Amino acid sequence: MRRSSQTMIHKPPPLTVAKVLETFRRIAKESGKNSKEKKKNHVRALLVAACDCEPKYLIRLLLKDKLRIGLSELSLLEALACAAAYAEKHSVSCGSFQSDLSKAVDVLKGVHSMVPVYERIVPALLDGGVWNLADTCSFSLGIPCEPMLSAPAKSVSEIVNRYHGIEYTCEYKYDGIRAQIHCMDDGSIRIFSRKLECCTNQYPDVILAVKRLKRVPVKSCVLDCEIVGYDSEQMKILPLQKLMTRGRKGVHVDNIKINACIFAFDLLYLNGQSLLQEQLKIRRKLLKDSFEVETGILQFATALDSSNLDEIQVFLDKAVNASCEGLVIKTLSVDAAYEPGKAKWVKLKKDYLESMWDSLDLVPIGAYFGKGRRTAFYGTFLLACYDPDKEEFQTVTKAGTGFSEEVLKEHCQILSSKMIPKPKPYYRHISGKTTPDVWFEPSEVWEVKAGGLTISPVYCAGSDILNSNKGFSLRNPTLIRPREDKSPEQATTSKQIAEMYFRQWQGNPHMPPDDEEINS
DNA sequence: GCTGTCTGCCCC
DNA sequence: ATTCTGC
DNA sequence: GCAGAATGGGCAGACAGC
Numbered sequence: 001m002r003r004s005s006q007t008m009i010h011k012p013p014p015l016t017v018a019k020v021l022e023t024f025r026r027i028a029k030e031s032g033k034n035s036k037e038k039k040k041n042h043v044r045a046l047l048v049a050a051c052d053c054e055p056k057y058l059i060r061l062l063l064k065d066k067l068r069i070g071l072s073e074l075s076l077l078e079a080l081a082c083a084a085a086y087a088e089k090h091s092v093s094c095g096s097f098q099s100d101l102s103k104a105v106d107v108l109k110g111v112h113s114m115v116p117v118y119e120r121i122v123p124a125l126l127d128g129g130v131w132n133l134a135d136t137c138s139f140s141l142g143i144p145c146e147p148m149l150s151a152p153a154k155s156v157s158e159i160v161n162r163y164h165g166i167e168y169t170c171e172y173k174y175d176g177i178r179a180q181i182h183c184m185d186d187g188s189i190r191i192f193s194r195k196l197e198c199c200t201n202q203y204p205d206v207i208l209a210v211k212r213l214k215r216v217p218v219k220s221c222v223l224d225c226e227i228v229g230y231d232s233e234q235m236k237i238l239p240l241q242k243l244m245t246r247g248r249k250g251v252h253v254d255n256i257k258i259n260a261c262i263f264a265f266d267l268l269y270l271n272g273q274s275l276l277q278e279q280l281k282i283r284r285k286l287l288k289d290s291f292e293v294e295t296g297i298l299q300f301a302t303a304l305d306s307s308n309l310d311e312i313q314v315f316l317d318k319a320v321n322a323s324c325e326g327l328v329i330k331t332l333s334v335d336a337a338y339e340p341g342k343a344k345w346v347k348l349k350k351d352y353l354e355s356m357w358d359s360l361d362l363v364p365i366g367a368y369f370g371k372g373r374r375t376a377f378y379g380t381f382l383l384a385c386y387d388p389d390k391e392e393f394q395t396v397t398k399a400g401t402g403f404s405e406e407v408l409k410e411h412c413q414i415l416s417s418k419m420i421p422k423p424k425p426y427y428r429h430i431s432g433k434t435t436p437d438v439w440f441e442p443s444e445v446w447e448v449k450a451g452g453l454t455i456s457p458v459y460c461a462g463s464d465i466l467n468s469n470k471g472f473s474l475r476n477p478t479l480i481r482p483r484e485d486k487s488p489e490q491a492t493t494s495k496q497i498a499e500m501y502f503r504q505w506q507g508n509p510h511m512p513p514d515d516e517e518i519n520s
Numbered sequence: 521g522c523t524g525t526c527t528g529c530c531c532c
Numbered sequence: 533a534t535t536c537t538g539c
Numbered sequence: 540g541c542a543g544a545a546t547g548g549g550c551a552g553a554c555a556g557c
Contacts, residue, residue, distance in 0.1 A: 401535050403536085405537080451534090476534060477534090
């Protein structure tokens, strides 16, 4: 911001909420040539007009990541609930007002997860009050509810013990994009993402598939499913990275290069009726009655209804071999309603199981300054593997999770004593894209786990093994522990990383596609 | 036109 | 996405 | 157990600068 812009004769009029909102909307709409400059001018105008603490909150709003004053969606809902409860204080008073308050909050939370639209909630609230809200504002066709989630489990035995004596199913956990598909009464289709974004226009092929394979008696319905990349030639699932290369705007069926297969696993609504309260057993039956299956186009998630530890273990291995991430475990009848936004299902991914995850020993060669509660520490470390042939360290990933405060503090201290002004000549990285704030001498070795390996446009590990000028990287890297018994030259080698990458497609022999094949 | 960089009520 | 922390 | 806040890789699009 140039000083000159602030030398004004008259201070602009004070900001109002309405004016700030209007300006934000204008910023959002600005696009095209010089749009960045225009946006900057809007911000400048706001800041010039701001007084007292206003600049602080303007900046926090503009920097997204919330206000950082503890005000979240939940607080808004609580406020709404309290307001409603106060307004109706005299209408219902069976019990303490405090308990009314907390009941009202629960009602609001529940309703919001099923109808996450204030334009629907508030009128219903004003009209019928909090205590009728669950009836006056409920799941409706065309409005996405929050998807039901799953919490991680660490072992098959944990599952078997937790659900001892009750019926449950294990489904393949497909590596794709979560989608909620609404089939409207008029025959039109709407698709929503996990975060409730409308992505209808992104999947014309999915829309055609749903229209074609929906059985005649189905007038309207809502599907919960995973959209997965699919190689129709090889009849194999494609990695998420391939699916993500599809266009996102102005997509036409004829131009689609990566096919998608729908793996359906739940039915939330059918012919005018919400199924959220029904047991999964019922919903699943209705789902299977509602659609035809066509391999590679629309399938039901592969599932096994078993409580046998060994059977489940074998099934998990099968899932991983079929290029899935693992299993999702769901009760069938007890506590088996669809609960939007709640993590009542359980996921069992190979990266949670010590015996199955990919583990690497890597060398921190640089770091980035931390933010928020990590201000004054490093928040992230740049990690490298070793290439003993070239005698160089090659960047492979950043890591910033898995550190307790104590461990983080300790390693920040150790490493800052190893700081060097410039990278060693035997450090290979892509300058700019991954240049850290500070460089270190190679000294420590850290064990890092990953949910899989990827081909990376910015990391260098094993880049001379690939023929596409790309390297390998890690998916969901997490620090496990320092390896005090290892020296940097004993770190995982680029060759080993390449082997890990190709091994993960063992059950899928035609993967990865040709642009990623080994240099020969 | 091409390339580099940054953003996304992004996806995971 | 994962993980850690405070409540 | 839950919510919030740290942090990861990587894609298409969009914009800026040449």
